[in-house]
Amino acid sequence: MFGIYRKILTTGVLTEKFARKKRATQQVALESRETGIDELGKKLQATIDKRFAGSLHIRQVDAGSCNGCELEIHALNNVYYDIERFGVHFVASPRHADVLLVTGPVSRNMEAALRRTYEATANPKWVIAVGDCGACGGEFGVSYASCGAVANVIPVDAVVPGCPPTPLDLMRGILDLFSC
């Protein structure tokens, strides 16, 4: 048990906005080079505070992705990005969600499930299409098995291109949607 506490203490706070002291390891200095989170996070938090009373709930839907986008969406929750501190939470049900974060291309076999998830989400709601495939069909396009872009199936409010978009791209995408 003490081992856990010791490790937590010696690892220190790595979350990039708040990395106060570089006491933990040499590696921290290397890690902090990834910039942009600080500024971006501040803006994001201000927007969410103003428009969503401090918390924005996201339901992620994989509608046919190769799972590359999912890996980067997951990374938003790791200690470096820790998107929860800005008030962004991933929730388990579309009933709890403000935003659907949809990766694509939308496969024909997921089309009905995506429509139903959209219908199950309470108003007001927003949809962000993630990745090149979600944006325009990407490498897969439209075929007998793929509807292509998310916008071909449900209304889309913002698009975050990239193959896959990085965690910073994703944060920027959420910010862009609510800043205008």
Place this chain on the structure above:
Amino acid sequence: MNETNELAHDVALSMEPAAHFHLELSNRGVEFQAISPSPLLPTQFLEVAKPGDWGKVASVAKDQAWRWVAGWAEDEGNLFSVSVCLELQGTYLVLRTRTDGGNPFLPSHAPYFVSANRPERHMRDMFGIKFTGHPDPRRWTRHQAWDSETYPLRHAFPKEGQSPGQTPPDKDYPFFKVEGHGVFEIPVGPVHAGIIEPGHFRFHAVGETLLNLEERLCYVHKGIEKIAEGRTAESLARLAGRVSGDTTVGHAFAACLAMERAAGLEVPLRASFIRGLLVELERVINHLWDMAAICNDVAFAFAYYQFGRLRELWLRDNQALFGHRLLMDRIVPGGVNVDVTLESSERITKSIKFLRRELSELVTIHDQNSSLEDRLVAAGHLRVEDAQTLGALGFVGRSSGQSFDVRKDAPYSPYDQLEVTVPVENQGDVASRFWVRYKELWVALKLIEQLLEKMPDGEIATPWVSPPPDAEGLGLVEGWRGEILSYVRFGEDGKISRYYPRDPSIVNWPALEKLVLGNIVPDFPVCNKSVNGSYSGNDL
């Protein structure tokens, strides 16, 4: 055993596996032709003359303990060809037969090999080839996006499909029924309660105990095989890199290897070494992530964040050194498009040192945590016999006594010049799948060091030269999940006419149905994570 039999047995043992197979086929009166030299070198190849003998062939393979690796079909106009890849003691063998295009049917291999079950259902849905004697007549890849009388991989089927408008929900799939006092059914998915790929699980439980699990996959079927047709080699490599995003390097490697073999193209040694390096980097980031996720699924948040932190560092290294966090599109036909400089080599070496130190520290904590052990040990037990029957691959197989590893048993460049150790356990539970990943991670770090140390000078790619029409190739590599097979055939103008990737998930998904039995429903997430099949890689 009498004397003659014993003699025959000894002879068989001393024979090369393929020769032994030929001998037994002749003994059973199967007409076949071993094509030499094989069009799929280094894999051996034989054609079975009569489709009616196809079942007998499987029976011989089963008797001789071959592993059923993969099966795929091709539309040849008036005929359909079906090919099956087998493996025994590191020898790969491809069998092929042809069936009439008007009324295509073949004896099924599924009664002999579990791993043939879903691939044959896939071939039936995509080509309309009936497999007689198949134990499960239900559709698999087909949901409602096309009707039961049309087959997307036949040449006559248009790429864009035929039924415009909305795709109806797939609500009438005939799931297995389990009935009895106190039995209830839990449908889960396709949209799951997390950041995870879609698929449907149908559980039958009594109280908390699972009696049965049925997987219903193919929700993310996006027509990869069909849209591969007509692509250039370079474009196919990109597509292969998106068969399963977490295995982008592995699939691109296998596809490029297949294309280069078809074209008879020799890749510079330095390119092979860099490919090996990229595959091992992919193994490191994925194993770290899985170890994190397994801990997360039993609410051990500490380890989730620690392993996740280490993974992020390696992703950033990837971005800094190779220009992409997941290493997509770094492997191209003919070689690679990124080089390893002295500085990058130094940075990787430094990262390895740091990771080793961190892992040693974390694993001590992990090991001393009895509540964690309580959740992982004995959960999701896959028996050694079951793993063997299923032909389980990668860490799923290696936690249940299956030692096969392409890097060691059928080495390809660069692994033919490296020392590969393969950790194997017999415990078969979630804990074991955690520890095998941990051990594989250490092996990967050692391999990266060897690769950097022995990295030869030279070019990183050789110019791509398209092969003549009909050239075919087979690539087999060990991805982080296990053996990946990639089959490629070229058509006119150097364009792809057939691509079939077999992700290890296709073989490993059925293992999950086995290993959850008798476990409690709340342990399903951790059992699932310990196998971590790719949905996208399975559904194609």
